[in-house]
Amino acid sequence: MSAPVTTSPLGLQISTPTDTTLVLSRSFNAPRRMVWDAIFTPDKMRRWMLPPPGWAIASIECDVRVGGKLSVAWKSDDANPAMTLQGEFTAVSPHEHAVHTENMALGTGQSIGSLVERHEFAEKGATTAMTITQTYNSKEDRDGALASGMDEGMEACYQKLEALLHERT
């Protein structure tokens, strides 16, 4: 059953069609070959894979063909790498769809989760609808990803703190 969790004026739709999946849909004002390039070219990925405050992307590799590797490393002031993402493309049809695995780990090597991500691109006139389907290992993992930071009280508190901390540093 596909039930939209939330809808935004920007067109981002988040839904949970099954217990272990999470689907993100968003339209872009560009042809799909361009959206594809923006999503899978390392130099361009740096522009939208926004690192958390105080962190930076240390390296990105993305070889979008079957068997090709996806590898991202983040660094922080006190750890390099602070976090890593390692994956492999398992299905690729250029400008149409791509499937890759994702294993996330802390800099210490401790695993913090894995999932399979499928990107689909559909051109509609001058726009491209991109759909990202994330498949987690369990419902708990999926819910964990979706719920991270959803306690609004806490979230607002953290954001205020973060802003203050930036002013002070």
Place this chain on the structure above:
Amino acid sequence: MVSDRASRLDHVFHALAHPARRAIIRQLSGGERNLSELAAPLKMTFPAATKHVRVLEHAKLIRRRVEGRQHFCRLEAAPLKEATLWTESFREHWEARFEALDSLLDEMKSEEQTRARRT
């Protein structure tokens, strides 16, 4: 095996899980305070406030310095920065990413148009 980093994060979250301790953090965001200044608005006893301060100290969210009989507390920035990574909301994170993607695509389009005009 639990890594140092993960256990540090556990301490941070445990410390922030209590409203009184979040109130202390909020107060300290305004600058250094002594223990009695922290205890007063919380309407709690001095020992109770001290207990919360110790938890925050243990999570390295605050630092305490002693001057005579006064204990002064102030915020430590680094663990809080680390905690925000785990608390940023899923939706906000992806919306921000997609907005960045919008501007990148706009740039790519104008670059392409410029190239097309040149040839």
